[in-house]
Every structure is written in structure tokens, then in C-alpha cells.
Amino acid sequence: MDYIIAFLVGGAICAIGQLIIDTTKCSNAHLLVGMVCLGAILSGIGIYEPFQEFAGAGALVPVLGFGSSITKGMLSEIERLGWEGLFTGAFEITGLGLAASIVFSSIIALLRKPQK
Amino acid sequence: MSNRLGSQTLTFSRRPRVLSSYTLVGPIEGKGPHALDFDEILPDDVLGQKTPEKTERLMLEMAVEKTLRHRNTKSEEVHFILAGDLLNQITSSSFAASTYTIPFLGIYGACSTFAQGIGLGAALLQGDFAEKVLIGTASHYQTAERQFRYPIELNVQHISSNHHTVTGAGAALLGFGDEGPQISYATFGHIVDMGLKDAHDMGSAMAPAAYSTIKMHLQDTGRSLEDYDMILTGDLGKQGRKMLRLLLEKDGLKGLERLQDGGSQIYSEGQKAGAGGSGAACIAVMALGYGLNMLKSAKAERILIVATGALLSALTVLQGETIPCVAHAIAFEA
Amino acid sequence: MKPKDYQKLVKDNSPPRPLLKNTLWAFFVGGLISSLGQVVLNIASKTENTKAEAASVTLAVMILIGAILTGLGIYDEIAEKGGAGAAVPITGFSNTVTSAAMEFRREGFLLGMGAKMFVIAGPVIVFGILSGFIVSLAKALILGLF
Numbered sequence: 001m002d003y004i005i006a007f008l009v010g011g012a013i014c015a016i017g018q019l020i021i022d023t024t025k026c027s028n029a030h031l032l033v034g035m036v037c038l039g040a041i042l043s044g045i046g047i048y049e050p051f052q053e054f055a056g057a058g059a060l061v062p063v064l065g066f067g068s069s070i071t072k073g074m075l076s077e078i079e080r081l082g083w084e085g086l087f088t089g090a091f092e093i094t095g096l097g098l099a100a101s102i103v104f105s106s107i108i109a110l111l112r113k114p115q116k
Numbered sequence: 117m118s119n120r121l122g123s124q125t126l127t128f129s130r131r132p133r134v135l136s137s138y139t140l141v142g143p144i145e146g147k148g149p150h151a152l153d154f155d156e157i158l159p160d161d162v163l164g165q166k167t168p169e170k171t172e173r174l175m176l177e178m179a180v181e182k183t184l185r186h187r188n189t190k191s192e193e194v195h196f197i198l199a200g201d202l203l204n205q206i207t208s209s210s211f212a213a214s215t216y217t218i219p220f221l222g223i224y225g226a227c228s229t230f231a232q233g234i235g236l237g238a239a240l241l242q243g244d245f246a247e248k249v250l251i252g253t254a255s256h257y258q259t260a261e262r263q264f265r266y267p268i269e270l271n272v273q274h275i276s277s278n279h280h281t282v283t284g285a286g287a288a289l290l291g292f293g294d295e296g297p298q299i300s301y302a303t304f305g306h307i308v309d310m311g312l313k314d315a316h317d318m319g320s321a322m323a324p325a326a327y328s329t330i331k332m333h334l335q336d337t338g339r340s341l342e343d344y345d346m347i348l349t350g351d352l353g354k355q356g357r358k359m360l361r362l363l364l365e366k367d368g369l370k371g372l373e374r375l376q377d378g379g380s381q382i383y384s385e386g387q388k389a390g391a392g393g394s395g396a397a398c399i400a401v402m403a404l405g406y407g408l409n410m411l412k413s414a415k416a417e418r419i420l421i422v423a424t425g426a427l428l429s430a431l432t433v434l435q436g437e438t439i440p441c442v443a444h445a446i447a448f449e450a
Numbered sequence: 451m452k453p454k455d456y457q458k459l460v461k462d463n464s465p466p467r468p469l470l471k472n473t474l475w476a477f478f479v480g481g482l483i484s485s486l487g488q489v490v491l492n493i494a495s496k497t498e499n500t501k502a503e504a505a506s507v508t509l510a511v512m513i514l515i516g517a518i519l520t521g522l523g524i525y526d527e528i529a530e531k532g533g534a535g536a537a538v539p540i541t542g543f544s545n546t547v548t549s550a551a552m553e554f555r556r557e558g559f560l561l562g563m564g565a566k567m568f569v570i571a572g573p574v575i576v577f578g579i580l581s582g583f584i585v586s587l588a589k590a591l592i593l594g595l596f
Contacts, residue, residue: 007485007488013538014480014535022467056488060491062539063538083596094578102547109551109563112521116257267550274530277465324456
């Protein structure tokens with residue numbers, strides 16, 4: 001069941017994104033930045049967590065989830081450390097992915113060339 | 117001023133000729149409908165080079181070398197080499213020309229570079245400033261993509277008005293002689309900027325430039341479209357070709373069925389190349405391959421090449437500027 | 451013809467984008483990647499202690515998958531069909547990093563790959579953190595967390 005919900009929710013978010021790209025002058029970059037900001041804000045006002053609870057990876061995998069993870073990390077670090085959490089929290093949850101991204105990308109750039 | 121005709125056209129009474137030429141294209145272009153028109157189809161688009169920029173340079177060197185070899189012309193006999201490409205500071209051309217001690221004039225007109233070179237070369241010959249002039253242009257999908265667009269492997273969904281840069285190179289040796297297609301007129305266009313900003317639809321931006329130059333050419337020479345067996349526009353692509361037709365139809369011109377477009381025709385429908393080909397090599401290989409083959413095989417007596425160029429840069433697009441466009445027309449006679 | 455008139459002519463004569471087809475493809479591809487994420491999340495939930503850790507590991511695994519598909523030259527083909535369905539998931543984010551790293555490696559490891567790896571992903575990180583910062587600051591001030 002959770003796979004179906006993830007499919008439907010993740011798919012719906014992407015479909016909305018596609019509609020925005022096709023019907024407005026938005027580029028991919030605008031769309032992704034818009035989504036990451038939206039995710040961060042929704043997480044701040046406490047909407048994204050229940051949504052993610054329901055949708056699982058359908059809410060986590062789209063870039064909205066990346067934005068929400070940034071806010072979530074900041075808020076939990078604020079509780080632990082106080083104001084320093086505003087800064088240390090940014091990479092609390094996302095740091096693993098970002099560092100992984102740098103490492104994996106470097107390895108792949110060593111091994112592979114762009115091709116057409 | 118006797119070599120001028122009307123306001124923008126040069127007339128070449130000495131009738132310089134294309135003495136020899138060479139076209140080479142990448143494997144994708146080699147699968148297109150005009151594969152047989154090209155002199156060489158490369159097995160891959162790398163050619164054992166470390167970077168695509170090096171490949172582009174090598175392709176231009178190969179085209180120039182083989183153009184010279186075709187007529188056993190020594191490089192000392194050539195008085196000028198006019199070359200251009202799409203890269204910043206046209207580095208492919210200067211590197212390629214560095215193998216020779218021929219005076220080098222680098223030219224830039226984006227995808228119209230080839231016609232600009234032919235027109236200037238013919239003018240040098242007409243003015244008796246040279247006996248033989250070499251023209252060369254090259255472009256490569258990967259080098260253009262990374263300079264004007266995105267990394268090759270990026271998740272981009274191409275839309276139907278996107279162009280696909282042609283991997284290839286073309287070179288032509290101009291001079292006087294008894295055989296080879298003659299160059300009768302060159303009409304250099306002025307910049308036309310209709311205020312379009314969409315870099316994903318360069319065809320629509322370039323169409324008014326082609327329209328302006330065609331109109332000016334007909335007006336200056338007193339010819340009509342029907343005086344030409346074929347009018348081969350540069351790389352307007354499917355969208356630009358449609359816009360050019362609309363513009364010409366509004367003027368009630370006859371002979372629109374003679375219009376063909378190099379960019380739209382270099383790839384087949386199944387190749388998913390969006391609107392069609394573009395790049396400095398596109399009109400070069402289409403004109404030297406397809407166009408001149410029509411003249412040589414007597415399928416056509418007279419053709420007009422109208423090469424269009426969108427003179428944008430990656431910076432101007434980001435800064436929200438419009439796309440200035442230009443088109444140059446060259447009349448070839450059998 | 452005046453530029454305004456021509457711009458209108460272009461607008462009237464531009465082919466419409468295949469909205470339905472594009473949206474369905476985006477839905478399908480985005481949905482598929484999300485379900486794949488669910489598989490990873492379910493496994494990670496068993497091995498990790500907290501939900502945040504499981505989410506974190508899931509993101510990293512999806513990033514690895516995106517990077518590998520990019521290296522194999524498959525991800526841009528998926529995006530050609532899937533559009534936003536391939537761009538919006540975190541695998542698409544990973545693709546922007548890896549494709550830039552591969553592309554600019556030719557200009558050297560330091561000033562090519564190193565400097566330009568985040569040339570496309572950069573804005574997402576920058577504005578993600580800025581908006582997260584503002585929202586968190588506001589929330590912390592309102593709730594008096596400091």
C-alpha cells in the first residue's frame with residue numbers, strides 16, 4: 001500500500017511541476033528552487049511532517065522533501081543548541097546526501113565521460 | 117563603387133568559383149537523409165581526442181587539408197584563410213589555421229559564418245586582392261551544448277523548437293578557373309532584432325533576418341524567387357521555416373515552393389532532433405554538399421544560399437537581452 | 451512588420467506543447483522513482499534508529515542511484531521522456547551535480563570539476579538554506595525557543 005501512495009503522491013508532485021514548466025516561462029532551475037523553498041516553508045509551519053508521515057517516500061524523494069529536511073534539521077538543532085542550530089542544522093539531515101553527492105559525482109566524473 | 121548593386125548586394129563580374137570543397141559530418145548527421153551528399157561521415161564524434169574542442173579543431177583541419185589536396189593546391193598558393201566557429205574567441209578556427217602560414221581572418225556570424233566567409237572571400241577575389249581564398253567553418257554538438265546550454269548528461273527535456281548543433285566541418289577553396297560553381301552575388305544582411313528572447317526558439321528569431329535579406333537580394337538584383345531553382349536557407353529549423361513562409365506569403369511572393377531549409381532537412385523525422393540542425397557547420401555542409409551537388413549534377417542552374425545566424429551569447433540570455441539575428445545570401449550559378 | 455506584430459505572429463504560430471503527454475509521463479516517471487525511494491525507505495527504517503536517520507540514508511541512496519544512472523548516460527534519456535518527473539526527485543538533483551562534474555572535468559579537477567560541480571544544483575542548496583533559515587528563525591522567535 002505504501003508503495004502505491006508513494007507512487008501517486010510523488011507522481012502528482014512531478015506532474016504539477018511539469019504543468020508549471022509547460023504552461024509558464026519557468027525553467028527547471030526556477031521550478032526546483034521554488035519547490036525547495038516551498039518544502040522548507042511547509043515544514044516550518046508544520047504541514048510537511050504529517051504529509052510525509054502519510055506519503056512516505058512520495059513526499060521525501062521530490063525536492064520538496066530536501067527543503068523540508070533543511071528546516072527540520074534546523075528546528076531540531078535549535079532545540080538542542082539554541083541559536084547555533086540555525087546554522088548547524090542546515091546539513092543535519094541533508095548533509096549525508098550532499099556529501100554523498102560530492103563523493104559519488106567525483107568518482108563518476110573520474111570514470112566516465114559525457115556521451116551522446 | 118561599380119561592384120555594388122542596390123543597397124546591400126555585391127556583384128562579382130569576375131565570377132569567382134568554388135574550385136574544390138570538402139564536407140565531413142558526425143555519425144548522427146551521417147544517418148540523416150542527406151548522408152550521400154557529404155564527402156565523409158566520421159565513425160564517431162571523438163576522433164580519439166581528449167576534448168570535444170580538440171575534435172572540432174581536428175575536423176576543421178581535416179576539411180581544409182582535404183579541400184587543398186583535392187586540387188593539389190599548395191598552401192602557399194592560398195592568399196587568405198577565412199574561418200569561424202561558434203566557440204568563444206573562435207578558438208577552433210585559430211588553432212586549425214595555425215598549422216598553415218596563410219594570412220588568417222577569423223570571422224563570426226554564428227550559424228551564418230559560412231556565407232559571410234564565402235561573400236568576403238569572393239570580394240577579395242573580385243578586388244584582385246587574392247588569387248585563391250580558403251573558407252572553413254566547424255561546429256560540434258558537445259562544444260556548443262556546453263557553451264550555450266547545459267552539460268550533456270543533464271536532465272533536460274528538449275522541446276520541439278530546440279535545435280541540435282551539427283557536428284561537422286566544411287571548407288571551400290575559392291578562386292578562378294574553368295570549372296566549379298560560380299559566385300555571382302552576395303547580399304550581406306543587417307541585424308534584425310524582433311525583440312524575441314526565447315533561446316529555445318531561435319528559428320522564429322532568425323526568420324525575419326532571412327526575410328529581410330531575401331527581400332533585399334531580390335530588390336537589389338531585380339531577380340525573383342523563381343529565378344532560382346532552390347533557395348536554401350540556413351538553419352531556421354521547422355519553426356523558423358514556417359515563420360519565413362508566413363512572412364513571404366504576406367508579401368504575395370511567388371515561388372515559395374523553391375524554399376528549402378538546411379537545418380530542417382539535415383536530420384530525419386525519426387532522429388528526434390527537435391526543430392532541426394544548427395551550428396556553423398550546418399549550412400556549410402548543406403550548401404557545399406547538397407546545394408553544390410545539385411549544381412554539379414545539373415539538377416539546378418542557379419541556387420541562393422541564405423545562411424542565418426542568431427548572435428546571442430550565454431551571458432546575454434541570462435541578462436534577459438533579445439536575440440539579434442543576421443542573414444547573408446550568396447547566389448551560386450552552375 | 452513591427453516587432454510587436456511579429457511577436458504576436460510567433461505566439462500564434464508556435465506549436466503547443468504536448469501537455470497531456472508530458473504530464474502523464476512526468477507523473478509516471480516521478481511516481482516510479484518515488485516508489486523506488488519507498489523501497490529504500492522501508493529498508494532504511496529497519497536498519498536505522500530514528501526517522502530522520504532513515505530519511506537521511508534514503509536520500510543518500512537515491513543520490514547514489516541518480517549519480518550512477520547519470521554516469522551510464524541513462525538519466526538524460528529518462529528526462530527526455532519524463533521531464534519534471536526526472537528533474538524534481540532527488541535523483542534529478544544528483545544528476546545535476548554529476549553531469550556538471552563530468553562535463554567540466556576537462557578543464558581540470560580543481561578549477562573545472564571542483565569549481566563547477568554545483569553550477570546547476572547550487573541555487574537549490576542556497577535558496578533551500580535561505581528559506582529554511584528564515585522560516586526556522588521566525589518559528590523560533592514566535593515560539594520563544596532561544
